[in-house]
Amino acid sequence: MSIVIDNITHIYHRGTPLETVALSGVSLVVDRGEWVSVVGHTGSGKSTLAQHMNALLLPTEGHVSVDGVGVEENRARLREIRRKVGLVFQYPEQQIFEETVFEEIAFGPKNWGVPGDEIPERVTEALSLAGLGETFKELSPFHLSGGEKRRVAIASVLAVRPDYLVLDEPTAGLDASGKRELCDLLHGLKQKGTGIVHITHDLELAVSVSDRILVLTGGKSRLWGTPGVILEELTEREVPGLVMPPVPLFSGRLRELGMDVPVTWNAETLVGAIERCVGK
Amino acid sequence: MRFLNHLTLGQYVPTGSVVHKTDPRAKILATLSILTGVFLADQWQVFALWAAFLTIVVVMSRLPLSMVLRTARPVIFLVVFTAVIHLLFSQGTPIFRFGILKVTEEGLRMAFKMGSRLFLLVIFAGTLTLTTSPTELADGLEHLLSPLKPLGFPAHEMAMMMTIAIRFIPTLLDETDRIMKAQLARGADLDSGGIIKRLRAFIPVLVPLFVIVFQRAEELAIAMESRNYKGGAGRTRMNPLVWRSRDSVAFLTVLVVTVFLVFLNSRMSLV
Ligand SMILES: Nc1ncnc2c1ncn2[C@@H]1O[C@H](COP(=O)(O)OP(=O)(O)O)[C@@H](O)[C@H]1O
Ligand SMILES: [Mg+2]
Numbered sequence: 001m002s003i004v005i006d007n008i009t010h011i012y013h014r015g016t017p018l019e020t021v022a023l024s025g026v027s028l029v030v031d032r033g034e035w036v037s038v039v040g041h042t043g044s045g046k047s048t049l050a051q052h053m054n055a056l057l058l059p060t061e062g063h064v065s066v067d068g069v070g071v072e073e074n075r076a077r078l079r080e081i082r083r084k085v086g087l088v089f090q091y092p093e094q095q096i097f098e099e100t101v102f103e104e105i106a107f108g109p110k111n112w113g114v115p116g117d118e119i120p121e122r123v124t125e126a127l128s129l130a131g132l133g134e135t136f137k138e139l140s141p142f143h144l145s146g147g148e149k150r151r152v153a154i155a156s157v158l159a160v161r162p163d164y165l166v167l168d169e170p171t172a173g174l175d176a177s178g179k180r181e182l183c184d185l186l187h188g189l190k191q192k193g194t195g196i197v198h199i200t201h202d203l204e205l206a207v208s209v210s211d212r213i214l215v216l217t218g219g220k221s222r223l224w225g226t227p228g229v230i231l232e233e234l235t236e237r238e239v240p241g242l243v244m245p246p247v248p249l250f251s252g253r254l255r256e257l258g259m260d261v262p263v264t265w266n267a268e269t270l271v272g273a274i275e276r277c278v279g280k
Numbered sequence: 281m282r283f284l285n286h287l288t289l290g291q292y293v294p295t296g297s298v299v300h301k302t303d304p305r306a307k308i309l310a311t312l313s314i315l316t317g318v319f320l321a322d323q324w325q326v327f328a329l330w331a332a333f334l335t336i337v338v339v340m341s342r343l344p345l346s347m348v349l350r351t352a353r354p355v356i357f358l359v360v361f362t363a364v365i366h367l368l369f370s371q372g373t374p375i376f377r378f379g380i381l382k383v384t385e386e387g388l389r390m391a392f393k394m395g396s397r398l399f400l401l402v403i404f405a406g407t408l409t410l411t412t413s414p415t416e417l418a419d420g421l422e423h424l425l426s427p428l429k430p431l432g433f434p435a436h437e438m439a440m441m442m443t444i445a446i447r448f449i450p451t452l453l454d455e456t457d458r459i460m461k462a463q464l465a466r467g468a469d470l471d472s473g474g475i476i477k478r479l480r481a482f483i484p485v486l487v488p489l490f491v492i493v494f495q496r497a498e499e500l501a502i503a504m505e506s507r508n509y510k511g512g513a514g515r516t517r518m519n520p521l522v523w524r525s526r527d528s529v530a531f532l533t534v535l536v537v538t539v540f541l542v543f544l545n546s547r548m549s550l551v
Pocket of ligand 1: 012013020021022040041042043044045046047049193
């Protein structure tokens with residue numbers, strides 16, 4: 001049971017002067033219960049890749065399948081794929097349109113034909129997953145704070161109980177504690193067996209939360225593996241367009257200056273190593 | 281860069297030709313003069329001369345002729361329809377008839393006249409937008425309308441509104457695309473059922489779009505005010521329009537051509 005992206009290429013406006021190759025030869029596998037992060041600079045094709053996972057875009061070349069069902073098949077199956085793979089767009093709070101939080105969250109389940117008497121339960125469940133209380137139900141979503149709106153938008157996708165959840169830069173514009181809470185929520189879903197695809201340009205965050213990471217640059221996949229593998233590769237050679245987080249950058253500099261510290265991504269480890277050096 | 285950007289803003293095709301470099305005021309005035317001339321024309325020889333003049337302008341603008349002709353595509357139906365109506369329903373000496381339909385000599389003439397007139401009007405106007413950027417057009421209009429300001433006509437505000445509206449079209453198309461996809465991802469069914477059902481299905485797209493547009497408009501207003509924008513009075517320009525002698529030459533040439541062709545037309549209609 002997995003999303004399989006097999007060597008896909010996506011070209012926008014093919015055959016016009018505006019032809020743009022957004023992805024070329026990208027492959028990726030996401031299992032249920034696994035957290036995969038896709039990291040890349042702006043314009044590297046992350047959002048384009050995200051939209052292939054629930055058949056909003058079809059590949060120009062290559063193959064995409066969800067739990068063994070190929071996206072190129074008929075319309076009924078496309079809808080089945082869209083139900084299985086929940087997609088949270090960047091700034092999802094902008095897609096809010098209903099008068100109450102309840103209605104907003106019920107929008108998805110109604111579209112997918114969830115029986116009416118089951119909907120209140122779905123809404124309550126999604127609200128609590130998103131960390132919002134029952135009291136929100138009757139409020140107007142337009143009067144909530146930015147962070148609360150985003151939670152409502154995410155809840156509206158969770159209410160469909162997707163098997164996979166793809167989030168396009170979900171932490172954009174959130175503060176540190178907002179990021180933490182969102183990651184905890186995703187971690188909880190992962191433990192319950194949901195496959196998570198987390199799109200971000202925050203390499204440090206990706207390394208700390210993911211099972212596997214895909215690094216995209218210029219529409220091509222550069223690196224693919226566990227955070228450990230990615231760390232090793234990245235400290236060996238830089239990937240253009242990808243900014244190294246401060247801790248590994250700093251530890252690298254210290255080593256260049258002749259200090260005996262390991263190349264590490266962990267601030268605690270680095271502080272320990274420096275203490276040892278200074279203590280000597 | 282999005283495809284639709286180019287479709288909407290796309291009227292303007294820069295080639296750096298003399299026609300492009302001519303002051304927008306000269307081009308707007310010249311176009312008005314031409315449109316009057318074409319409107320008054322009713323002799324086929326005069327239409328032919330206007331078409332010849334158009335060809336000269338197009339060659340000077342270094343635009344492919346086919347591109348200029350394409351600007352008439354949206355009205356081609358109207359042109360044909362007008363021509364056919366005149367062809368079939370004019371009174372006069374019949375040339376031939378099938379059943380109750382008869383084609384008269386007068387009808388043939390009218391059809392040609394109305395068709396050519398409409399076609400030329402549209403193509404000349406199209407040439408103006410192909411060779412003049414929206415900003416230049418707005419600037420030119422503002423200047424030309426500024427004598428009306430003392431009468432309370434908001435020339436600057438009109439031009440600014442036009443510029444902003446044009447600037448926002450691509451953004452709006454992008455946002456629409458994004459929100460449609462977001463609602464599709466939540467299972468919205470945007471394209472099945474009857475007309476009412478489809479219109480209702482668009483509510484999830486329209487509401488967020490309005491919210492975004494109002495937000496953007498407010499942000500833009502704040503951004504403009506915080507930089508002390510207070511309308512047109514006392515505002516300087518980065519590229520002030522400069523009327524050069526060649527602009528006078530261009531405008532006067534067109535004016536002379538128009539006067540000549542209108543005169544020619546009236547002489548010929550007397551015969
Ligand atoms: N709808 C579209 N039409 C045309 N080009 C697009 C469209 N969406 C994205 N692109 C182009 O595809 C490339 C990848 O974009 P995107 O997937 O949005 O990257 P990212 O999410 O990593 O910033 C960019 O060059 C972008 O300009
Ligand atoms: Mg993106």
